[in-house]
Structure formats: structure tokens, C-alpha cells
Amino acid sequence: MKDYQYYKQRKLCTSCHRKDxxxxxxxxxxxxxxxxxLDYSKTRRLIRAENRICxxxxxxxxxxxxxxxxFSCRIFNAERCAEYRERKKADECAQA
Ligand SMILES: [Zn+2]
Ligand SMILES: [Zn+2]
Incomplete structure (x- = not known):
């Protein structure tokens, strides 16, 4: 977008254009x-799920x-779950 440099040069926020x-x-x-x-990265998982991305x-x-x-992430998760179950901490296993 062409405004980006404009606001950047004026030391204004390139997103909201209001604050320093x-x-x-x-x-x-x-x-x-x-x-x-940063909040967005927390909801990234939800967004990924909606977009059919792992x-x-x-x-x-x-x-x-x-x-x-x-598939490869599920194998990794399954191994982790098996480990938790062995230690009788199955509730810590985040089942997908
Ligand atoms: Zn801002
Ligand atoms: Zn994956």
C-alpha cells in the first residue's frame, strides 16, 4: 500500500495512523x-482451522x-499422549 511510507516517514503508526x-x-x-x-497470533490456530490448514x-x-x-503432527501428538498416559497424566494430553 502506498500510504505505508508516508506514515512511516512521519513516525505515525502504519496501522491506525493516529499514534506515534x-x-x-x-x-x-x-x-x-x-x-x-500479538493477539492475532493467539487466534492463529482458530484461523488456521477455518482455512483447513494444520x-x-x-x-x-x-x-x-x-x-x-x-498426519505428521498427529503422529507426534500421539507419541506425546502415549508418554503422558504412561506417567498416568492422561488429562494433560491435548487430544485433537
Ligand atoms: Zn496503531
Ligand atoms: Zn502439521
Missing amino acids: SRTISGKSLCIACNKRQ IECGKPLPEKEQYKTC
Whole structure:
């Protein structure tokens, strides 16, 4: 977008255009907008699930996949679950 440089040069937030930006990893966002981006990464799993992408690794899921994770992530999770069960901590196993 063409406005990006305009706001960046004026040290304004490139997202909301209102507040002074802090250059957080080169993004030129204000604190509020940076926090919003962090919140977004928390909801990324939900967004991935909606877009039929593995919620663990972000790989596209096969068309007929009924789980929210890909095959290799499920194997990894299953191994982890087996380990938890052995230690009688099955409730800590996050079943997909
Ligand atoms: Zn902002
Ligand atoms: Zn995966």
C-alpha cells in the first residue's frame, strides 16, 4: 500500500495512523497495534482451522482430512499422549 511510507516517514503508526509509532521489529506500529498483532497470533490456530490448514505446523490439509492437524503432527501428538498416559497424566494430553 502506498500510504505505508508516508506514515512511516512521519513516525505515525502504519496501522491506525493516529499514534506515534515505536519501531517494533521494523513494523512501525504503535503499542496498541503491536498488541493487537500479538493477539492475532493467539487466534492463529482458530484461523488456521477455518482455512483447513494444520493448526500445529501450518501445512495445508488434504481435502478429506477430518482432523485439524496434519498426519505428521498427529503422529507426534500421539507419541506425546502415549508418554503422558504412561506417567498416568492422561488429562494433560491435548487430544485433537
Ligand atoms: Zn496503531
Ligand atoms: Zn502439521
